[in-house]
């Protein structure tokens with residue numbers, strides 16, 4: 001089975017190169033100003049120019065309004081918009097209609113009840129991304145916290161849309177994550193960093209090599 005990988009939160013050419021040369025199928029840019037992975041639209045546009053054909057670019061937003069989306073989308077070409085806030089199915093539908101770009105919605109998983117919500121979201125979103133529910137701390141980011149959820153919640157489940165697994169993935173736990181969930185696509189950020197917000201090209205390559213060997 002081929003498992004595809006998205007490396008999220010890229011902000012430098014070196015790590016972008018490690019991602020695409022190592023086989024990542026998706027690269028993500030974070031447009032959440034409070035994140036250590038935030039990139040300006042101008043910087044993301046520069047990075048996007050380095051992305052080869054066949055690798056998809058993903059713009060990550062948290063409860064964006066249309067003006068902000070327009071500001072970014074007019075500068076950076078995206079194959080996918082990732083909504084990582086509290087966007088409702090109605091808002092997802094609005095974003096799709098306004099920007100004509102497929103939407104992947106993050107589902108923050110703390111327990112089985114969150115998976116019922118995923119079915120509702122799947123009626124409008126093009127893709128789902130299962131991520132860990134952020135810790136209750138006020139300082140926690142809405143995602144990219146490097147924590148995993150209980151993968152057995154996804155075991156044996158089928159979803160009406162393509163989906164990715166994320167949350168606390170690293171080279172040394174990804175085999176178990178895939179074996180438990182049956183995920184065919186993965187999203188990683190903190191697990192390929194040497195400090196918050198800084199991707200380590202060697203960790204990016206190690207993660208991609210591990211997934212390629214599954």
Ligand SMILES: O=C(O)c1ccccc1NCC(=O)[C@H](O)[C@H](O)COP(=O)(O)O
Nearest residue numbers: 008035143144145146166167168189190
């Ligand atoms: O990465 C961020 O800083 C971030 C900020 C706000 C919302 C979402 C964010 N990240 C989401 C991701 O990077 C991934 O989609 C996913 O959550 C994986 O994160 P990690 O557990 O760090 O591998």
